[in-house]
Amino acid sequence: MFMKSLKNNLIFDSSSSTKLVHWNQNVDCCNWNGIACDSSGHVISLELDNESINGWIENSTTLFSFQYLERLNLAYNSFFYPLPEQLVNLTRLAYLNFSNAGFFGQIPHEISKIRSLVSLDLSSEFLPLKLEDPNLEILVQNLTSLKELYLDGVWISNHTNDWWGSLSQSLPNIRNLSLRYCDLSGSLNPTLTQLQSLSVLRLDGNNLSTIAPDFFANFKSLTVLTLSSCNLEGSFPETIFQVPSLQYLDLSYNMLLKGKIPEFPFRGSFRTIILRSSSFSGSLPNSIGNLSMLSIIDLSNCNFTGSIPYTIANLMELSHLDFSMNFFFGSIPVFRTSKKLAYIDLSHNSLNDSFLSANFEGLSxxxxFNLEYNSLTGSIPWSLFSLPSLKTVLLSNNKFSDQVDEFSTMNSYNLETLDLSRNELQGSIPQSLFKLERLEDLSLSFNFFNGTIELEKLQNLRNLRSLDLSYDNLSVVIRSSNNSEMPQFPNLIALSLASCNLHEFPNLMKQTKLTYLDLSKNKITREIPSWIWEMGLYHLNVSYNSLVDLQKPYNITSSGLNELDLHSNKLCGKLPLPPAYAYNVDYSSNNFQETIPLGIGDSTSFVSLANNNLTGVIPTSLCKARYLEVLDLSGNFLSGGIPPCLLQNIETLGVLNLGRNNISGDIPDTISANCGLQTLDLSKNNLEGRIPTSLANCKSLEVMNVGNNYINDGFPCMMKNSSTLRVLILRSNKFHGDIRCPGVDQSWPNIQIIDIAFNSFSGKLFPKSIESWKGMTLNNNDQDHLQFNFIFPFSGYYQDTVTVTIKAQEMELLKILTVFTTIDFSSNNFEGEIPETIGQLSMLYGLNLSHNSFTGTIPESIGNLTQLGSLDLSRNQLTGEIPEKLTSLTFLSVLNLSYNKLVGKIPSGNQFQTFSAESYEGNERLCDFPLNTPCDHDNGQQVTQVQKEEQESSDAVFYFISAGVGFAVGLGFIFWPIMFCERWRKCYYKHVDKFVLIIIRKLRSGDNH
Incomplete structure (x- = not known):
């Protein structure tokens, strides 16, 4: 009768039930699934987990009337009510499992009265359960028989941080203790060692913020210890690794936790070791081969070095090996004896041996299998694909080379993912690849494959979801017949054919599931077909083609595109309104005309309309954009003023680039108090007035460029406390006055480029201000380029650019290297001496103080600037001799000391042998080479006219080539075309910046050879 009543009171989903739905009242209830009875017919066990029960069980008096009930399991149901207090009626209950059953709120005090409990599980991953009143101490004080306590996800109030004391005193017999993600804090107390029966301890996800205690080594029965994501710090005690009983250790995601793996005893008991994303380092001991039962080892994203021990192959039980994102080097271990291995990840290391097929014998x-981001060489052993269980092979970003031969596909029937991208593979693509019928993802991009590939030959790959053939030397043929209709791939989602020598837009209308399409950097001409907007694409990139128009009629706004990239084509006419839900829109570098349409940017994160022929004003409708992070309207013919609401309303804005337009008026002083700008470029416009004081609200500003306007203001002291500013350009305006801010001696610790040339600044340079520019002192190699990273809704970046002047020649840095540092204070009214502290800017590359009124001598400390490539102190009032120490500047390629009052002999040696007389002219009392004026103390010898002419004829060669002098060999070949050819300048900074980065880093490490 009780069981009939129970079934009638329980509400459940019969379609999901596997027990309750089959309860038959015509059969003895002791035979029902989920029910167990003792020899007298009393119900002693109810196992009703995962039965989709919902509703309120407190009204079910039947449930709490089972006086003999010893085990109650209602886990993984959906009650959505507080825990019932009537549980106290179940006085014989030994096992209670309510984990993830949908209960919430305070755990009732009544549970603490069930003294018979041996196992209690109230874990809650979804709804908030809490232990506040009663707290943990009150809950367990009477439960002295508990051997298992699971409270994962329960919020435990621990105002006194003494939760361990409560456990040690009340639970002497506890074996399994799991308090994961309970919001516990405070250091661990040695009183826990009183729990000598403890076998399993799980404390993951708490804010322990403490040094890992060594007393864990005192638990003689400990088999499982998990302390993942606990903010542990310091060094982890090696003795814990040597606890004889320990089988499972998880210390992952403790970024500050250091440690080394010690030697392991023979026949160690470990089965699982997880140290992922910690700061463990050192090499792995060969004794790791003693762990004969080890099944899982995850050391990914740590700091391990050295070679991988060959004894790894001795681990016969090993099934999961993850050593990714470390600094392992050398050869790959021979795994053929580890027959249970199912998962290998050695990616992001420095493995550099040739790739031998013997590594894979027997790995059935x-x-x-992931070996991405290493330096592996040689040929790819296609015998790897004979492994019958192999599903995923990731070998990208290595140095595999040679021609790829045909291979047998007899046992490759399970292969689903193959990524060979970013290697040095050559020759034609083997036809064997197209016989892997279960293949879902295939990437061969960024190699040296050549020849012609017909997509028709891929039709056997009916399961193909993504195909990437980009950036090889391939010519892709869509269809051999006259029409360009692509064969149907029923599951194809992503297609990347960038730089595949396509001449026309392929007909993709049969690809009904296609959402990602990249056809960039091809030779496609004519129009973008109108059907493309009806395909349901999320991503479309057709940049760097020769497209001239959009086929009409078109309706872009109704498409589901999230990313639309049309930049660098020849598109003209009216700017099309982008898709309604697009977050990334790039129309830059086309020939679009007329005005910016209303509504652009409404739901967009990235908008670039740069380098078109747009006219009119900036529409105020942009102020309504809710998610806009990047707005680039530079390089157009926009006029009018900057809408005040643009800077006031868009708090998400990280980049605003309005440079190279015809914008006039004042910069609005309406910048939001929550300004998030990282880049502000208003250069080359007709702006007037003052720099707005509200610019101080931009605490994250890195790049500020207002050069080439008509701004009439003092030094922008509202930014004096900025700790993020890296680039400041005020060039060619009407700025005036002192550059020292009242009450501030030091500022801008990260500045790397400062250009205030062609203004009316005056006064002296202050030593402490220069001394504080640590960005020109420190070796900043943490990031190669300045860029803005935007995150909504998916990550991307905006590449900052800037124009700098070297030796009166403008160079556009399409990428701002963080190692590039320059100061240009030229053409102002500065006076006084050049501070000696300028010699502390050890990373400085360019220094221009010309066309001022500086007096005194050239600071000898400039000779400390070993990275200096350009020095211009011309047209000042400098006196005294040229410091001999300047000859140590072996990286110097441009020198101009002309039109000062310098005297004495020009120093000789190193770079000073390469500069022409123009570098020193206008200093009447300078003498010696390369000037025609000999010094009086030159042993009475006169320089002959023939010698002078020979020297002058070689000056030009030496000036540009700088031959035979330290690192400067060939430097002129780089800088001369850059200075005098705009196309070469852009090409250089687009493709050779990596070369410069390597050079400068070598210089900084002391290698000047």
């Missing part, structure tokens, strides 16, 4: 269970 291997399903996942």
């Amino acid at each position: 269970n291997l399903s996942y």
Whole structure:
């Protein structure tokens, strides 16, 4: 009768039930699934987990009337009510499992009265359960028989941080203790060692913020210890690794936790070791081969070095190996004896040996194999694909080379993912690849494959979801017949054919599931077909083609595109309104005309309309954009003023680039108090007035460029406390006055480029101000380029650019290297001496103080600037001799000391042998080479006219080539075309910046050879 009543009171989903739905009242209830009875017919166990029960069980008096009930399991149901207090009626209950059953709120005090409990599980991953009143101490004080306590996800109030004391005193017999993600804090107390029966301890996800205690080594029965994501710090005690009983250790995601793996005893008991994303380092001991039962080892994203021990192959039980994102080097271990291996990830290391097929013999269970981002060489052993369980092979970003031969596909029937991208593979693509019928993802991009590939030959790959053939030397043929209709791939989602020598837009209308399409950097001409907007694409990139128009009629706004990239084509006419839900829109570098349409940017994160022929004003409708992070309208013919609401309303804005337009008026002083700007470029316009004081609200500003306007103001002291500013350009305006801010001696610790030339600044340079520019002192190699990273809704970046002047020649830095540093204070009214502290800017590359009124001598400390490539102190009032120490500047390629009052002999040696007389002219009392004026103390010898002419004829060669002098060999070949050819300048900074980065880093490490 009780069981009939219970079934009638429980509400459940019969379609999901596997027990309750089959309860038959015509059969003895002791035979029902989920029910157990003792020899007298009393119900002693109810196992009703995962039965989709919902509703309120407190009204079910039947449930709490089972006086003999010893085990109650209602886990993983959907009650959505507080825990019932009537549980206290179940006085014989030993096992209670309410984990993830949908209960919430305070755990009732009544549970603490069930003294018979041996196992209690109230874990809650979804709804908030809490232990506040009663707290943990009151809950367990009477439960002295508990051997298992699971409270994962329960919020435990621990105002006194003494939760361990409560456990040690009340639970002497506890074996399994799991308090994961309970919001516990405070250091661990040695009183826990009183729990000598403890076998399993899980404390993951708490804010322990403490040094890992060594007393864990005192638990003689400990088999499982998990302390993942606990903010542990310091060094982890090696003795814990040597606890004889320990089988499972998880210390992952403790970024500050250091440690080394010690030697392991023979026949160690470990089965699982997880140190992922910690700061463990050192090499792995060969004794790791003693762990004969080890099944899982995850050391990914740590700091391990050295070679991988060959004894790894001795681990016969090993099934999961993840050593990714470390600094392992050398060869790959021979795994053929580890027959249970199913998962291998050695990616993001420095493995550099040739790739031998012997590594894979016998790995019949291997399903996942990842060696991406190493330096592996040689040929790819296609025998790897003979492993029958293999599903995923990731070998991208290595140095595999040679021609790829045909291979047998007899046992490759399970292969689903193959990524060979970013290697040095050559020759034609083997036809064997197109016989892997279960293949879902295939990437061969960024190699040297050549020849012609017909997509028709891929039709056997009916399961193909993504195909990437980009950036090889391939010519892709869509269809051999006259029409360009692509064969149907029923599951194809992503297609990347960038730089595949396509001449026309392929007909993709049969690809009904296609959402990602990249056809960039091809030779496609004519129009973008109108059907493309009806395909349901999320991503479309057709940049760097020769497209001239959009086929009409078109309706872009109704498409589902999230990313639309049309930049660098020849599109003209009226600017099309982008898709309604697009977050990334790039129309830059086309020939679009007329005005910016209303509504652009409404739901967009990235908008670039740069380098078109747009006219009119900036529409105020942009102020309504809710998610806009990047707005680039530079390089057009926009006029009018900057809408005040643009800077006031868009708090998400990180980049605003309005440079190279015809914008006039004042910069609005309406910048939001929550300004998030990182880049502000208003250069080359007709702006007037003052720099707005509200610019101080931009606490994250890195790049500020207002050069080439008509701004009439003092030095922008509202930014004096900026700790993020890296680039400041005020060039060619009407700025005036002192550059020292009242009450501030030091500012801008990260500045790397400062250009205030062609203004009316005056006064002296202050030593402490220069001394504080640590961005020109420190070796900043943490990021190669300045860029703005935007995150909504998916990550991307905006590449900052800037124009700098070297030796009166403008150079556009399409990427701002963080190692590039320059100061240009030229053409102002500065006076006084050049501070000696300028010699502390050890990373400075360019220094221009010309066309001022500086007096005194050239600071000898400039000779400390070993990275200096350009020095211009011309047209000042400098006196005294040229410091001999300047000859140590072996990286110097441009020198101009002309039109000062310098005297004495020009120093000789190193770079000073390469500069022409123009570098020193206008200093009447300078003498010696390369000037025609000999010094009086030159042993009475006169320089002959023939010698002078020979020297002058070689000056030009030496000036540009700088031959035979330290690192400057060939430097002129780089800088001369850059200075005098705009196209070469852009090409250089687009493709050779990596070369410059390597050079400068070598210089900084002391290698000047």
